[in-house]
Amino acid sequence: MSLNELYELNDGHQLPKIGLGTFQIRGYQGVDQILTAIQNGYRLLDTSTNYDSEGAVGEAIRRSGIPRSQFYVTTKLPGKYHHFDDALKIIEESLLRLGLDYLDLYLIHWPLPKRDNYVEAWQALIEAQRRGLVRSIGVSNFEKEHLDKIISATGITPAVNQNEIHPYWPQESLVATNQEYGIVTEAWSPLGRGSSELTEPLIVKLAEKYDKNAGQIILRWHIQRGILPVAKATTPQHQRRNLDIFDFTLTETEVSQISDLERKDGRVDDQDPKEYEEFV
Known part of the structure; x- marks a missing residue:
């Protein structure tokens, strides 16, 4: 991946155009897997307090020998800590677990x-940024109504909105809203997490056309929509393939055709942000 492949955030910072997801990557094995990803070129590492992988991420960074300044580390606020003081303390706790002095994105x-309580939580993130604990602040799984509420209450627009996005759930309206607001869209489960998207005839046909695999076609679809995919990959081969998506371009028609694979029941776990109660 070219080091020039970066998204510009609305706060002046940058993020690589693809990241490594660490959901279910834990412990010493997780350290080895993340370290391998770093060696393969990943610099954006996405974790969460709820993933229990913050320690593994921090240890992999230390073992890599690469300066901290070259990494972009993201973690996330659990629902049970949405109150202002609780949020600030758990941000500090995440830094302690990671062994870092600051977070690139929270x-x-x-x-x-x-x-x-999410407006109060957003106010805490603004304060954490003011204190230098966090460089960029954003949200995950926020719909337009949630974005409007926090922006109206604080005057501060998130730098990033991380959402479930994949061919069965392309979220065209929400992606357009994020773009309108100057928010970079990240995609979690960008390959559909075990769904049949990787075997869709259209995806397979495009993979053959471009001499890529199905996952690379889907990741390229994200990139051409201006979306930053955060993809889990545990093997060196998978990690390298996921990064190898910058040497070809889908046509506009092909991008639209992939988006047309949308399904009404396309969510991987039926997690509606208007209803979902997370791990609380």
Whole structure:
């Protein structure tokens, strides 16, 4: 991956155009897998307090021998810590677990609108940024109504909104909203997490056309939509293939055709941000 392949954030910072997801990558094995990814070229490492992988991420960074300044580390706020003081303390706790002095990006993991504390949580992230604990702040799984509420309450627009996006759930309206607001869209489960998207005839046909695999076609679809995919990959081969997506370009028609694979029940776990209660 070219080091020039970066997205510009609305706060002046940058992020690589693809990241490594660390959901279910834990412990000493997780350290080895993340370290391998670093050696293969990953610099954006996405974790969460709820993933229990913050320690592994921090240890892999230390073992890599690569300066901290070259990494972009993201972690996320659990729902049970949406109150202001709790949020600030868990951000500090995440830094302690990671063994880092600052985070490059910190996200509210889910809005939890039934509890309706996400504005308070956003105010805490703004304060954490002011204190230098975090460089960029953003959200995850926020719909337009949630974005509008925090922006209206604080005047501060998130730098990033990380959402479930893959061919069965392309989220065209939400992606357009993020772009309108100057928010970079990240995609979690960008390959559909075990769904049949990787065997869709259209995807397979395009893979043959471009001499790529199905996952690379889908990741390229994200990139051409201006989306930053955060993809889990544990083997060296998988990690390298996921990065090898910058030497070809899908046509506009092909991008649209992939988006047309949308399904009404396309979510991988039926997690509706307006209803989902996260791990609380």
